[in-house]
Amino acid sequence: MLTRDDCRRLDREDPLATLRGEFELPDGILYLDGNSLGPLPRAARARALQVLEREWAQGLIRSWNEAGWFALPARLGDRLAPLLGANPGEVVVTDSTSVNLFKVLAAALRLRGDRKAIVSERDGFPTDLYITQGLAGFLGQGHELRLVDDADELPQALGEDAAVLLLNHVHYRTGAMHDMAAMTARAHACGALMVWDLAHSVGAVPVDLNGARADFAVGSTYKYLNAGPGAPAFLLVSARHQAAAVQPLSGWWGHAAPFAMRSGFQPAPGIARFLCGTQPILSLVLVECGLEVFERTDMAAVRAKSLALSDLFIQLVEARCAGRGLELVTPRAHARRGSQVSLRHEHGYPIMQALIARGVIGDYREPHILRFGFAPLYVRYVDVWDAVEQLRDILDSDAWRAPAFQARRAVT
Amino acid sequence: MLTRDDCRRLDREDPLATLRGEFELPDGILYLDGNSLGPLPRAARARALQVLEREWAQGLIRSWNEAGWFALPARLGDRLAPLLGANPGEVVVTDSTSVNLFKVLAAALRLRGDRKAIVSERDGFPTDLYITQGLAGFLGQGHELRLVDDADELPQALGEDAAVLLLNHVHYRTGAMHDMAAMTARAHACGALMVWDLAHSVGAVPVDLNGARADFAVGSTYKYLNAGPGAPAFLLVSARHQAAAVQPLSGWWGHAAPFAMRSGFQPAPGIARFLCGTQPILSLVLVECGLEVFERTDMAAVRAKSLALSDLFIQLVEARCAGRGLELVTPRAHARRGSQVSLRHEHGYPIMQALIARGVIGDYREPHILRFGFAPLYVRYVDVWDAVEQLRDILDSDAWRAPAFQARRAVT
Numbered sequence: 001m002l003t004r005d006d007c008r009r010l011d012r013e014d015p016l017a018t019l020r021g022e023f024e025l026p027d028g029i030l031y032l033d034g035n036s037l038g039p040l041p042r043a044a045r046a047r048a049l050q051v052l053e054r055e056w057a058q059g060l061i062r063s064w065n066e067a068g069w070f071a072l073p074a075r076l077g078d079r080l081a082p083l084l085g086a087n088p089g090e091v092v093v094t095d096s097t098s099v100n101l102f103k104v105l106a107a108a109l110r111l112r113g114d115r116k117a118i119v120s121e122r123d124g125f126p127t128d129l130y131i132t133q134g135l136a137g138f139l140g141q142g143h144e145l146r147l148v149d150d151a152d153e154l155p156q157a158l159g160e161d162a163a164v165l166l167l168n169h170v171h172y173r174t175g176a177m178h179d180m181a182a183m184t185a186r187a188h189a190c191g192a193l194m195v196w197d198l199a200h201s202v203g204a205v206p207v208d209l210n211g212a213r214a215d216f217a218v219g220s221t222y223k224y225l226n227a228g229p230g231a232p233a234f235l236l237v238s239a240r241h242q243a244a245a246v247q248p249l250s251g252w253w254g255h256a257a258p259f260a261m262r263s264g265f266q267p268a269p270g271i272a273r274f275l276c277g278t279q280p281i282l283s284l285v286l287v288e289c290g291l292e293v294f295e296r297t298d299m300a301a302v303r304a305k306s307l308a309l310s311d312l313f314i315q316l317v318e319a320r321c322a323g324r325g326l327e328l329v330t331p332r333a334h335a336r337r338g339s340q341v342s343l344r345h346e347h348g349y350p351i352m353q354a355l356i357a358r359g360v361i362g363d364y365r366e367p368h369i370l371r372f373g374f375a376p377l378y379v380r381y382v383d384v385w386d387a388v389e390q391l392r393d394i395l396d397s398d399a400w401r402a403p404a405f406q407a408r409r410a411v412t
Numbered sequence: 413m414l415t416r417d418d419c420r421r422l423d424r425e426d427p428l429a430t431l432r433g434e435f436e437l438p439d440g441i442l443y444l445d446g447n448s449l450g451p452l453p454r455a456a457r458a459r460a461l462q463v464l465e466r467e468w469a470q471g472l473i474r475s476w477n478e479a480g481w482f483a484l485p486a487r488l489g490d491r492l493a494p495l496l497g498a499n500p501g502e503v504v505v506t507d508s509t510s511v512n513l514f515k516v517l518a519a520a521l522r523l524r525g526d527r528k529a530i531v532s533e534r535d536g537f538p539t540d541l542y543i544t545q546g547l548a549g550f551l552g553q554g555h556e557l558r559l560v561d562d563a564d565e566l567p568q569a570l571g572e573d574a575a576v577l578l579l580n581h582v583h584y585r586t587g588a589m590h591d592m593a594a595m596t597a598r599a600h601a602c603g604a605l606m607v608w609d610l611a612h613s614v615g616a617v618p619v620d621l622n623g624a625r626a627d628f629a630v631g632s633t634y635k636y637l638n639a640g641p642g643a644p645a646f647l648l649v650s651a652r653h654q655a656a657a658v659q660p661l662s663g664w665w666g667h668a669a670p671f672a673m674r675s676g677f678q679p680a681p682g683i684a685r686f687l688c689g690t691q692p693i694l695s696l697v698l699v700e701c702g703l704e705v706f707e708r709t710d711m712a713a714v715r716a717k718s719l720a721l722s723d724l725f726i727q728l729v730e731a732r733c734a735g736r737g738l739e740l741v742t743p744r745a746h747a748r749r750g751s752q753v754s755l756r757h758e759h760g761y762p763i764m765q766a767l768i769a770r771g772v773i774g775d776y777r778e779p780h781i782l783r784f785g786f787a788p789l790y791v792r793y794v795d796v797w798d799a800v801e802q803l804r805d806i807l808d809s810d811a812w813r814a815p816a817f818q819a820r821r822a823v824t
Contacts, residue, residue, distance in 0.1 A: 013525075019732075024465075024469040025469075026469065026472070029472070031472060032768035033472065033473045037468075037472060037473045037476075038475050039468075039469065039472060040464060040465075040468050040469035042638055044464060045461070045464055045465070048458070048460055048461075048464055048694070049460075049461075051455060051641075051679075052452060052457055052460055053436075053452075053457070056449075056451075056452050056640060056641055057436040057437075057438065057451065057452035058438045060438070060441070060449060060773060061445045061448050061449045061773060061775065062453060062768070062773070063641070064449075064641075065821045069641060069642075095507070095508070095511065095689075095693070096507070096688060096689025096690055097689055097690070098661065098663030098664065098689030098690075099507065099511060099661060099663070099688055099689055102660070102661055106550065110550075117709060122675055123675075124675075126664060126667075126673045126674060126675060127663050127664035127689065128665075129675050129676075129677070130650070130662045130663055130664060130666075130667060130677035131661070131662060131663055133662060133676070133677045134659075134660040134661060134662030135660060137660070137661035138518060138522075138551070139550075139551070139552075140551075140553065141552065143756070215443050220690070220726060222690070228468060228692075228693070228694055229463075229467075229468055229475070229476075229692075229693035229694065230481075230482060230691045230692045230693045230694075230696070231692045231694075232692060233689070247546075248514070248546040248547060248549070248550035249510065249511060249514055249543070249546060250543060250545060250546030251508070251510030251511070251539050251542055251543055251546075252510065252538060252539035252540045252542060253510075254542075255538075255539075259778075260778060261538045261585075261777065261778045262538060263534055263535075263536075263538060263541050264540040264541075264545070265541070265545045265546060267444070276508060276510050276511055276543075277507075277508025277509055277510030277539065277645070278508055278509070278510075278513055278632070278634070278642040278643060279508070279642045280640075280641075280642045280643055280692040280694075280695030281640070281642045281695070282460070282640055282641065282642075282643075282691070282692075282694050282695045282698070283692030283694045283695040283696075284642070284692070284695075286694070301553075319551070354503065356474070361472060361473060361474070363473065365673060366671075366672060366673045370697045396496060409477045
């Protein structure tokens with residue numbers, strides 16, 4: 001049986017071990033929630049001060065040119081593209097994931113003309129479904145949100161009226177991962193366009209959007225990409241759609257001549273037509289500090305460690321917390337697993353609060369799900385060991401029954 | 413005739429003079445472009461470091477609750493409300509002005525059912541018209557963007573089919589200001605809803621949206637409110653519309669139960685239904701540093717100094733730059749003037765570049781317009797004197813003819 005010393009040995013042998021030093025992590029905390037908010041890259045403080053003191057305070061309005069603010073969404077998109085299996089000119093960093101999803105869904109629906117069905121999973125990321133509902137309801141053109149209860153039902157759901165298949169690459173709650181190439185091919189087989197939400201996969205698993213011939217994608221930068229709380233999100237439009245794809249949030253930044261101040265909108269020729277209004281520069285700039293860390297490794301190495309960490313967690317939970325009411329939700333098969341492991345327990349909420357009170361930070365999702373994210377850039381094997389030991393102790397001691405752990409917080 | 417010493421005396425007597433110390437302004441620069449990007453409030457550096465080091469690095473995901481991130485859009489909206497003549501619960505700070513305009517226009521069109529005309533000015537802020545075009549085109553329900561060439565034509569344009577009147581309170585190029593109460597009453601008289609874009613007025617002139625019975629408003633925080641480059645914008649929905657107004661960008665933050673993870677969207681009961689996706693916390697937090705400065709004065713004092721500065725500028729330009737091809741574009745009447753003065757000159761672009769090269773930062777807008785913004789919190793009377801002297805010398809010396817000043821920059 002594995003011991004804590006074995007975990008320490010795995011850390012010593014870990015080729016990614018030095019990257020942990022690129023992040024500021026609080027003392028006494030085991031952080032297993034990088035799938036929700038990544039930690040601060042050490043480079044971010046200096047970069048933020050540079051924006052505040054040099055670019056904003058000293059440069060003032062001149063920094064739109066001289067500090068390259070205007071070029072940021074496309075420049076960051078190009079730098080992110082390799083993590084998506086995309087080419088330069090196919091990605092921008094801008095707005096929120098929800099706003100970006102609205103844009104790409106709207107563009108996809110228009111490209112597919114009279115097809116009226118948007119196919120997705122009932123259990124998908126709720127805000128993606130909310131955005132889809134908002135868009136369809138607003139269009140008032142008879143679009144239908146066709147939700148399947150299981151991916152096995154997709155073949156029937158993808159009929160000749162299907163305009164779009166919208167899927168989460170990795171499921172936010174279960175950690176289950178779709179086969180990107182297979183699902184994209186399925187959408188295309190019926191003539192639908194494929195929209196991927198990569199929020200819970202980018203930076204944690206290899207993504208090859210162009211290899212899969214995906215049409216559109218969106219995702220967030222503040223989870224595994226460590227860009228900072230609420231940092232602007234990204235969107236991808238495949239190069240083959242850019243000339244024809246138009247989206248309704250047609251603000252100045254997406255104009256072909258944004259400073260000509262003409263009264264008629266003319267979309268920019270490339271991916272820039274998916275930009276809209278002025279972006280929050282300070283939050284946007286820090287996206288780069290997160291991306292820089294990824295350029296010191298590669299996604300194959302990240303994936304290998306991610307699977308090793310989550311395998312270890314599953315193994316330890318099953319060996320050391322057996323018979324304590326925990327049920328594995330995440331698929332065991334590597335090909336079906338993202339970079340998080342979810343466990344179901346009847347008292348999941350107070351158990352997670354008790355863990356957090358002991359400095360083991362995962363999170364809770366309705367219903368009854370404890371989520372543990374394994375971000376390979378900074379999570380150690382010994383962290384996995386220690387987290388499982390804390391979990392076991394909390395279950396054995398009934399520590400989670402304390403009244404303080406029952407009350408729901410505003411943000412869960 | 414006024415002298416430079418007179419200007420220095422005005423500065424000594426200025427009741428707002430001490431507020432200049434709340435901002436970091438670069439040495440050797442006369443900054444007359446706060447109508448485009450306000451300067452750094454001194455408090456912003458410490459606040460940014462607090463977010464980076466304490467809230468993000470140490471607090472990590474817990475800061476959504478413990479640092480109040482989730483409450484920020486509404487809390488900042490409440491703090492901004494007095495500058496808008498609005499009540500708590502009517503304003504949120506979120507997204508970009510363009511995205512917010514899309515939301516409120518969409519909500520207004522739905523409230524006005526079968527009315528199909530969106531009335532605005534052909535010469536209005538271009539991105540507002542782009543967004544309106546994008547929305548109308550996307551709806552495909554026969555909405556018409558009815559543009560008038562002059563405000564005098566509004567009575568004819570506002571027929572029984574008018575759903576919305578969309579106006580810029582202060583015009584971005586000319587600095588001309590609309591009578592908010594009169595224009596709102598005109599919209600209401602025909603049954604239309606009134607949408608104000610306050611980007612070029614909030615923080616520079618008193619705004620009384622509720623006094624005027626305005627229905628919706630949007631605006632930016634990074635101009636006269638000094639929130640930082642591209643900081644999230646604001647929107648107002650009058651309390652009397654909030655129960656019925658819905659908007660299509662229905663993301664998780666606008667849900668009645670954002671953490672229940674239900675698959676159906678249910679809009680939040682109040683202004684929160686106009687939120688959408690996750691916000692860029694670092695840029696959002698700094699909005700507060702800008703607002704704090706306004707709480708040390710009042711808009712009557714700000715307005716008095718604004719008019720004194722722009723009166724002085726007009727007087728000095730006419731006295732000291734007469735016969736040099738400059739033409740006043742901004743209205744002389746106080747009731748019709750915002751807080752900027754625009755001058756037309758055949759060679760406006762290179763003249764502005766020559767001014768900037770000498771450290772007098774205004775900006776240029778097509779066609780042929782030199783813009784000078786007078787932000788009363790930090791612009792001095794002596795700055796006005798010195799700017800006019802530089803302008804005169806550039807015109808007299810033909811300094812603007814240097815080749816370096818002819819080439820257009822990426823961002824103008």
